[in-house]
Amino acid sequence: MDAQAIIATVRGWVSQAQRIVVLTGAGISTDSGIPDFRGPQGVWTRNPQAEKQSTLQNYLSDEAVRRAAWRGRLEHPAWSARPNAGHDALVALEQSGRLHALITQNIDELHQIAGNSPERLIEVHGTIRRVMCWQCQRRQPMTDVLERVRAGETDPRCQDCGGILKSDTISFGQALVPEVIERAFTVAGEADLLLAIGSTLQVQPVAGVVPTASRAGARVVILNAEPTACDNLADAVLRGPIGELLPAICSDVRLV
Ligand SMILES: [Zn+2]
Numbered sequence: 001m002d003a004q005a006i007i008a009t010v011r012g013w014v015s016q017a018q019r020i021v022v023l024t025g026a027g028i029s030t031d032s033g034i035p036d037f038r039g040p041q042g043v044w045t046r047n048p049q050a051e052k053q054s055t056l057q058n059y060l061s062d063e064a065v066r067r068a069a070w071r072g073r074l075e076h077p078a079w080s081a082r083p084n085a086g087h088d089a090l091v092a093l094e095q096s097g098r099l100h101a102l103i104t105q106n107i108d109e110l111h112q113i114a115g116n117s118p119e120r121l122i123e124v125h126g127t128i129r130r131v132m133c134w135q136c137q138r139r140q141p142m143t144d145v146l147e148r149v150r151a152g153e154t155d156p157r158c159q160d161c162g163g164i165l166k167s168d169t170i171s172f173g174q175a176l177v178p179e180v181i182e183r184a185f186t187v188a189g190e191a192d193l194l195l196a197i198g199s200t201l202q203v204q205p206v207a208g209v210v211p212t213a214s215r216a217g218a219r220v221v222i223l224n225a226e227p228t229a230c231d232n233l234a235d236a237v238l239r240g241p242i243g244e245l246l247p248a249i250c251s252d253v254r255l256v
Contacts, residue, residue: 003240006236007249013236019100021209022102022196023188023196023206024103027242028242032083059164059166083113091116093253104123122180124181133165134165135164138160194220196223196234197242200224211233220233
């Protein structure tokens with residue numbers, strides 16, 4: 001089958017499905033100006049040292065790592081990023097009543113900004129728009145802490161307890177939140193169609209939602225620019241720009 005025929009087939013599956021579960025990775029946000037990690041121009045492909053430095057252990061034990069991290073957060077591309085046509089297609093999917101859940105590995109909140117409801121979202125790697133204190137677990141908006149960094153604090157501490165602050169994201173070496181990842185696996189087992197979008201499906205355990213959905217009888221469709229670790233499980237694989245492919249496979253539900 002050529003690409004157009006596969007798109008037409010998948011479009012039919014999308015319009016017939018009742019409980020679509022979507023898993024998104026960095027590839028859906030690259031069109032919004034947020035670089036991915038493992039693609040050809042990815043953050044870690046270009047700078048493998050950055051991956052090592054971003055471990056939780058280094059962050060908690062080394063003030064220099066925290067200072068560098070806060071400088072990086074000030075300039076994070078998420079602050080100016082806007083949702084793109086791929087995000088908008090998933091809002092249309094939700095409005096059509098077919099979206100059971102949206103699992104995301106992204107920390108940019110572009111799905112919420114685009115208009116997906118928070119109740120449908122499962123953020124397995126947390127969000128950069130929030131900060132957590134490692135001592136008292138208090139959470140607060142990132143914008144409040146970035147204000148302090150702009151005002152000159154290089155390693156801002158919790159104003160309640162003096163604890164170390166970190167973005168409320170899952171760093172390397174940090175455990176996932178058990179209830180969140182469990183919920184991702186539960187919804188994957190309830191899907192009749194799973195769309196895996198913009199993820200290389202290499203990061204465990206979240207990539208495990210693909211075989212989980214497949215075993216439960218869901219159709220599996222993979223959209224990614226590069227081959228993924230789960231292509232062998234897919235009923236259809238679409239390779240190309242997500243900002244074009246995703247609106248194309250959702251175009252029928254927009255009309256309903
Ligand atoms: Zn605290």
